[in-house]
Structures are given as C-alpha cells and as structure tokens.
Amino acid sequence: xxxxxxxxxxxxxxxxxxxxxxxxxxxxxxxxxxxxxxxxxxxxxxxxxxxxxxxxxxxxxxxxxxxxxxxxxxxxxxxxxxxxxxxxxxxxxxxxxxxxxxxxxxxxxxxxxxxxxxxxxxxxxxxxxxxxxxxxxxxxxxxxxxxxxxxxxxxxxxxxxxxxxxxxxxxxxxxxxxxxxxxxxxxxxxxxxxxxxxxxxxxxxxxxxxxxxxxxxxxxxxxxxxxxxxxxxxxxxxxxxxxxxxxxxxxxxxxxxxxxxxxxxxxxxxxxxxxxxxxxxxxxxxxxxxxxxxxxxxxxxxxxxxxxxxxxxxxxxxxxxxxxxxxxxxxxxx
Amino acid sequence: xxxxxxxxxxxxxxxxxxxxxxxxxxxxxxxxxxxxxxxxxxxxxxxxxxxxxxxxxxxxxxxxxxxxxxxxxxxxxxxxxxxxxxxxxxxxxxxxxxxxxxxxxxxxxxxxxxxxxxxxxxxxxxxxxxxxxxxxxxxxxxxxxxxxxxxxxxxxxxxxxxxxxxxxxxxxxxxxxxxxxxxxxxxxxxxxxxxxxxxxxxxxxxxxxxxxxxxxxxxxxxxxxxxxxxxxxxxxxxxxxxxxxxxxxxxxxxxxxxxxxxxxxxxxxxxxxxxxxxxxxxxxxxxxxxxxxxxxxxxxxxxxxxxxxxxxxxxxxxxxxxxxxxxxxxxxxx
Numbered sequence: 001x002x003x004x005x006x007x008x009x010x011x012x013x014x015x016x017x018x019x020x021x022x023x024x025x026x027x028x029x030x031x032x033x034x035x036x037x038x039x040x041x042x043x044x045x046x047x048x049x050x051x052x053x054x055x056x057x058x059x060x061x062x063x064x065x066x067x068x069x070x071x072x073x074x075x076x077x078x079x080x081x082x083x084x085x086x087x088x089x090x091x092x093x094x095x096x097x098x099x100x101x102x103x104x105x106x107x108x109x110x111x112x113x114x115x116x117x118x119x120x121x122x123x124x125x126x127x128x129x130x131x132x133x134x135x136x137x138x139x140x141x142x143x144x145x146x147x148x149x150x151x152x153x154x155x156x157x158x159x160x161x162x163x164x165x166x167x168x169x170x171x172x173x174x175x176x177x178x179x180x181x182x183x184x185x186x187x188x189x190x191x192x193x194x195x196x197x198x199x200x201x202x203x204x205x206x207x208x209x210x211x212x213x214x215x216x217x218x219x220x221x222x223x224x225x226x227x228x229x230x231x232x233x234x235x236x237x238x239x240x241x242x243x244x245x246x247x248x249x250x251x252x253x254x255x256x257x258x259x260x261x262x263x264x265x266x267x268x269x270x271x272x273x274x275x276x277x278x279x280x281x282x283x284x285x286x287x288x289x290x291x292x293x294x295x296x297x298x299x300x301x302x303x304x305x306x307x308x309x310x311x312x313x314x315x316x317x318x319x320x321x322x323x324x325x326x327x328x329x330x331x332x333x334x
Numbered sequence: 335x336x337x338x339x340x341x342x343x344x345x346x347x348x349x350x351x352x353x354x355x356x357x358x359x360x361x362x363x364x365x366x367x368x369x370x371x372x373x374x375x376x377x378x379x380x381x382x383x384x385x386x387x388x389x390x391x392x393x394x395x396x397x398x399x400x401x402x403x404x405x406x407x408x409x410x411x412x413x414x415x416x417x418x419x420x421x422x423x424x425x426x427x428x429x430x431x432x433x434x435x436x437x438x439x440x441x442x443x444x445x446x447x448x449x450x451x452x453x454x455x456x457x458x459x460x461x462x463x464x465x466x467x468x469x470x471x472x473x474x475x476x477x478x479x480x481x482x483x484x485x486x487x488x489x490x491x492x493x494x495x496x497x498x499x500x501x502x503x504x505x506x507x508x509x510x511x512x513x514x515x516x517x518x519x520x521x522x523x524x525x526x527x528x529x530x531x532x533x534x535x536x537x538x539x540x541x542x543x544x545x546x547x548x549x550x551x552x553x554x555x556x557x558x559x560x561x562x563x564x565x566x567x568x569x570x571x572x573x574x575x576x577x578x579x580x581x582x583x584x585x586x587x588x589x590x591x592x593x594x595x596x597x598x599x600x601x602x603x604x605x606x607x608x609x610x611x612x613x614x615x616x617x618x619x620x621x622x623x624x625x626x627x628x629x630x631x632x633x634x635x636x637x638x639x640x641x642x643x644x645x646x647x648x649x650x651x652x653x654x655x656x657x658x659x660x661x662x663x664x665x666x667x668x
Contacts, residue, residue: 018634030499152635154496161495162488165364165659166652284625284641288616300352300652301486301642307618308638318500318634325499 001034001328002051002086004115006077006106007093008041008067011120011147013058014317015090020054022321032328037086040077044068047080077102081109088327090320091119092147097216097236100127111135111143116331118323120147120316126220130233142330144323145228149175149221152315153308154322155294159229166298168229172267173294174287175221175274177310178204178212179244179264183276184288186252187261192245204290214243215264215274222266222274225294230268241266241274251276261286335368335662336385336420338449340411340440341427342375342401345454345481347392348651349424354388356655366662371420374411378402381414411436415443422661424654425453431550431570434461445469445477450665452657454481454650460554464567476664478657479562483509483555486649487642488656489628493563500632502563506601507628508621509555509608511644512538512546513578513598517610518622520586521595526579538624548577549598549608556600556608559628564602575608585610595620 005012019026019034026032035051043066046052052070060069067073081089089110093102103121110117111132119125124132125145136143149155159168174180181204185195196213199205211217219241226232244264255262255278263286265277279286284305287293292310297303309315339346353360353368360366369385377400380386386404394403401407415423423444427437437455444451445466453459458466459479470477483489493502508514515538519529530547533539545551553575560566578598589596594612597620601607613620618639621627626644631637643649 026499152500152632153638154492154635157496158488158492158640162491162656165360165656166486282622284618284621284627287618291618293618298652300655301488301649302646304487304640304642306492306638306640309636312636315635318632321634322496322499 001032001088001324002037003034003324004080004084004086004089004110005036005039006081006089006091007121008039008061009092009094010313011092011316011320012039012041013061014313015092015320016054016058018314018317018321020058030325030328032325034324038080038084039067039070040080041067045073045075045077045080046070047073047075047084049084077106078109081106081115082113086115087331088116088118088324091117091121092320093121095122095220097123097126097211097220100124104128107132107143108135111139111141114139114141116142116327118144118320118327120145120320122148122217122220122224126223126236128235129224129227130235133227142327144326145224146323147316147319148224150292150294151309151311152318153292153306153310154319155292155306156225156228157322158306159225159296163296163298163301163304166300169297169299170267170269171225171229171294171296172265172269173285174263174292175266175294175310176212176218176264177290177292178209179218180288180292181290182213183244183247183252183262183264186247186249187256189249191249192247213245215241218264218266218274222268222272226268226272234272239272239274242276244276247276335366335422335658336371337368337658338414338418338420338423338444339370339373340415340423340425341455342373342395343426343428344647345426345650345654346373346375347395348647349426349654350388350392352648352651352655354392364659364662366659368658372414372418373401373404374414375401379407379409379411379414380404381406381408381418383418411440412443415440415449416447420449421665422450422452422658425451425455426654427455429456429554431457431460431545431554434458438462441466441477442469445473445475448473448475450476450478450661452478452654452661454479454654456482456551456554456558460557460570462569463558463561464569467561476661478660479558480657481650481653482558484626484628485643485645486652487626487640487644488653489626489640490559490562491656492640493559493630497630497632497635497638500635503631503633504601504603505559505563505628505630506599506603507619508597508626509600509628509644510546510552510598511624511626512543513552514622514626515624516547517578517581517586517596517598520581520583521590523583525583526581547579549575552598552600552608556602556606560602560606568606573606573608576610578610581610
C-alpha cells in the first residue's frame with residue numbers, strides 16, 4: 001500500500017512513528033505493508049517510489065525542520081499527487097476553517113486523480129463535505145476522516161458501525177476539549193479570563209484561541225458528524241454557533257446550584273447548534289477536563305455515550321491508521 | 335435468511351416485533367429478508383418453512399401463553415434444529431449459569447448441524463465459550479452474542495471494530511445494572527436491604543436476586559468480554575468474584591468523603607476480578623442508576639469509555655439484529 005503523506009507536523013510525524021513501530025504486526029494482522037512513497041511539508045518534499053526510510057525522514061524533520069532535507073524531493077505537492085503511483089493520499093496539513101486551504105486543493109486533486117483520501121484536516125470537510133463526498137463517489141474512491149472528530153476516540157466509527165441496523169435519531173456532545181477544560185476550571189471557581197490563561201499555560205489553548213472558544217472548532221466537527229452520521233448535506237454556514245466567551249462565573253454558580261454544569265454542547269436536534277448549555281452533573285455526557293463525549297439517541301437500542309480524549313498527535317495518528325486498514329480491507333491486498 | 339428462534343420470552347418476542355416493524359427497511363438497507371421458519375418456547379413450537387406470520391405468532395403467545403397455539407408445531411427443539419433448513423439459529427432461552435442449559439444443548443446442536451448461531455444467553459458462553467468458539471470454527475459457522483454484554487449498548491462491537499488497528503491493553507467496567515442501581519441508592523443514604531427492596535419494587539431485581547448481587551452476572555459478562563476482546567480462553571472458574579452484599583452504608587459514606595463512589599467493577603487487569611471498588615466521582619466510568627459503562631485502555635488511542643443501558647427486551651433484540659446483519663453480510667444474500 002503506497003501512501004503520499006501531505007503535512008508533516010505533529011500528526012504526520014506520529015503517523016510515521018506508528019507505521020515504523022508497527023511494521024511487522026500490521027503485516028501479520030492485516031496483510032498490510034504500508035509504504036510512504038512521498039512526504040510533503042511546507043519546506044518541500046521527500047520522494048522514493050520504493051518507500052521512504054521513515055527513521056531517516058523523522059531525523060531530517062527533527063534536525064533540519066523539513067522533510068526536504070531527506071534528499072530526494074523536488075516537485076510540488078500537486079505534481080506529486082498527480083504523477084506518483086499511490087493508493088492513498090493522507091492529508092494532515094493544518095486546519096483552516098475560512099478557506100479550507102491548503103487541504104481543499106490537496107484533497108480535491110487526490111480524489112480527481114483517482115486516489116483514496118484520508119484526512120485529519122477539518123477545513124475542507126467543514127466547508128465542502130457534501131460536494132467532496134459526491135466527488136469521491138463520482139471518482140470511485142474512498143474518503144475517510146476518522147481523526148477529525150474525537151482524535152483517537154472512534155466517534156464516527158461508533159455511529160456508523162456499532163449502531164448498524166439501528167436508526168440514530170439525534171446526537172449531542174462535547175466536541176472541543178479546550179473549551180471543556182476552561183469550563184471545568186470555571187466550575188472550580190476561576191473567572192473566564194483566568195481559566196483561559198491557565199489553558200494557554202497548559203498548552204490546551206492557542207495564543208489566538210478564537211477557533212476553540214468562539215465555537216468554530218466544535219461547529220466544524222458538528223458539520224462532519226451531521227454529514228457522516230445523519231446523512232445531512234450541510235456545511236459550516238448551516239450551523240448556528242455561539243462560543244463560551246460570555247459565560248460568567250455567576251452563570252456557572254447558578255448552574256451548580258441546580259446540580260448542573262455549563263458545557264459547550266453541539267447537537268443535531270432542531271437544527272445544528274453549538275451553544276453553552278446546562279447539563280445535569282450526573283448525565284454521562286457531563287465529563288470534565290479536556291475530555292470529549294457524545295450521546296447518540298437511537299430508535300431501538302436507546303441512548304449511548306462514548307467518551308475519550310478528543311485530541312493528541314498519536315491518538316489522531318491511530319485514527320488515520322484505522323482508516324488505512326478500512327481502505328486496505330475494501331481494496332484487497334496491495 | 336431463514337431463522338429458527340429458540341426461546342420466546344421478552345427478548346424473543348421483541349425480536350419478532352422488531353422484524354415485523356422493520357421488514358421493509360431491512361430489505362432496502364441490507365437486502366435482507368429475514369423469515370422465522372420455526373419458533374420454540376417451553377410450551378412447544380410453531381413451524382412454517384415459508385416463514386411464520388409474526389403477528390399471529392405474537393398473538394398466540396399473548397393470548398394462550400405459548401407459540402404452540404400457533405397451530406403447526408410438533409417436533410422438539412433439537413429435531414427442529416437438525417431437520418429444518420435455516421441459516422441461523424437465534425437462541426434466547428433463559429440464562430442458567432450453573433448448567434448452561436437448555437442453551438448449551440441448543441447452541442451446540444445448531445453449530446454441529448452447520449448453522450450460524452446468535453445467542454443472548456450468557457449461560458453456555460460463561461461456562462464454555464472457548465470450546466464453543468472452537469466448535470464454531472471447526473464447523474465453519476459464525477457464533478455471535480452481542481446482546482449478552484451491555485444489552486443494546488454495542489460494547490463487544492466497539493472493542494472489536496472501532497478499535498481495530500489498536501491494541502486493547504485492559505478494560506474495566508460496570509457490567510450489571512441491578513447492582514449499580516442498588517449502589518446508587520445506597521449513595522443517596524439507603525441501607526443495602528432498603529436499596530435491594532427498592533430495586534425489587536422497581537422490577538430491577540429478581541425475587542431471588544443472588545445472580546446479580548453476588549456478582550455471577552457480572553462475572554459471566556467478564557468471561558465473555560475476556561474471550562472476545564482479549565482473546566483469552568477462560569470460563570467462569572477463572573474469575574475471582576465478590577458481590578455487593580457486604581457493602582455497608584458506612585463504606586459508602588467513607589468513599590463519598592474522598593469524592594469516590596463504590597461500584598461493582600469487573601476488570602481484566604491482573605487477572606479477572608469482579609469486586610466492589612472505589613471509583614472517583616469524576617471518572618467517566620462512575621455512572622449511576624441502571625447504566626452500564628466500560629473503559630478500554632488501548633495502546634495508541636488512549637482510554638475510551640462507552641456508556642448505555644445494559645438491559646431491556648427491545649435493546650437486546652436490537653443487538654440480535656446487529657448480529658443478523660453481520661452474518662448476512664458475511665454470507666452474501668440468501
């Protein structure tokens with residue numbers, strides 16, 4: 001199985017580490033020999049039709065800051081996608097929810113070129129998932145994106161595979177770990193600003209935290225779930241979202257008096273919404289810290305909640321690997 | 335797809351209702367036309383090679399107490415399993431953890447006769463799952479039992495399918511809803527006896543509640559999970575189990591002082607054990623009421639918790655239907 005890896009940040013590097021460490025057991029368990037035939041980052045590319053030496057690739061990135069220092073790269077990413085033989089393009093560049101780029105161009109090019117795509121990039125999906133799914137169907141390739149929701153927690157697979165035969169009526173959940181951490185700290189008595197600063201110090205929030213705290217990230221994940229789980233054809237513009245910037249210490253105190261906590265809840269009931277919502281403390285959904293949680297309501301098997309860390313480089317890499325195995329099983333051995 | 339349904343209690347009747355109500359959409363979604371060609375209960379049997387009229391079958395049970403009143407039954411269950419053409423035997427007689435009967439005989443006969451088996455009966459599995467799995471492999475048939483753990487909550491599927499490509503290192507969970515209800519009531523201040531009586535009044539506990547409160551039911555589910563999830567070859571005798579009979583109101587008060595609750599935890603770490611254990615109140619596993627919850631620790635994707643109701647006739651029937659769909663997909667259309 002030949003892979004073009006586009007993006008070599010935290011997730012990309014963890015994918016390389018995971019393939020390196022699991023080389024033997026992936027073959028034993030799934031008859032799968034994944035080879036990365038090209039790796040691309042913002043500094044350039046590394047290319048080897050017979051498969052890159054992943055340790056050398058990781059060393060080049062670590063010591064010189066780019067895969068280009070590996071030695072054999074030259075072409076730009078689109079040329080690589082169009083000219084190289086590969087079964088899968090793994091797109092893990094950074095998420096941009098305004099333009100979707102560079103993910104949008106990379107993902108579209110790969111699909112049009114007849115290559116299966118795995119992405120952990122929420123940008124193109126949040127802005128254009130219905131048309132990307134259509135494009136993939138038209139070109140007869142698979143488009144998978146398990147790592148975009150829940151990090152390593154298999155929320156999308158759960159809905160699609162484990163509840164097979166049932167009908168999911170609605171779902172709601174905590175889809176952003178940063179805001180959940182901030183709200184948890186506020187529950188402990190901190191003001192919004194102090195909790196945000198604490199989240200920045202811990203590395204949970206960016207210096208410019210708007211993507212998380214204004215609800216964009218949760219809204220993007222809600223779009224992905226609505227398309228994948230409910231078969232809706234929606235994008236970011238169909239979500240009504242509010243972040244947690246205006247939640248006050250007093251709001252939190254009042255909620256706690258009623259044995260509730262305030263959580264940033266994304267839900268599919270009565271339209272797609274993301275907003276701070278009171279949740280009973282003893283509801284399984286009411287998890288703390290950076291955890292994510294989603295409750296599915298299904299017609300016959302009742303309500304089910306799945307909880308896990310919603311982020312992390314290795315966790316997200318493990319979701320990409322699950323997608324690889326799924327594509328491999330659908331394709332037969334290559 | 336021809337089905338022999340053995341057992342027509344709450345679960346069996348809900349399977350009939352589910353197939354009746356979803357007749358059309360099962361064909362549209364999965365190309366599946368399930369027909370129950372024989373139904374058996376303790377009063378006798380109903381047989382129709384072209385498929386029983388399920389409404390008439392349910393009416394016979396409701397008004398006369400047995401499927402035998404449907405009109406066309408005669409043979410005993412083993413004769414039916416051996417003589418009738420069918421792709422699947424669904425075994426949903428009552429669980430007996432001492433002898434495994436009548437489930438053990440029914441399940442073994444079906445496998446030896448080359449029929450796929452779906453069961454929601456924990457008895458044969460708790461006592462002999464490793465040899466039943468071997469027997470099924472030898473005879474080239476599938477043995478599935480999603481409904482035995484978690485009711486409608488797809489705990490077994492989650493471990494096997496959603497964490498594909500990862501390695502589950504251990505798991506622990508609350509696998510019995512009755513004891514969890516009793517412990518939740520004790521947390522609210524009731525004595526063990528009062529909480530047990532309340533559970534009986536609510537219909538959560540049997541008149542003879544030993545199966546639940548002495549840990550047998552949780553131990554049986556632990557055996558099933560250990561075999562299925564971890565590939566262990568174990569039975570009831572390999573589980574070290576203690577129930578909740580000796581948990582006192584004082585124990586609970588002391589736990590709560592430390593922000594913990596006492597839960598009946600079944601786990602795979604350091605041997606297979608079921609015992610009352612203090613769990614932090616803010617642990618996702620610490621669910622209340624009749625809920626079940628399991629936390630899986632996996633090598634790459636971290637810890638994940640799945641929560642849902644662990645029982646219910648329709649919920650368990652929905653798990654049987656998931657197994658039916660899986661078998662149907664593995665077999666091709668019939």
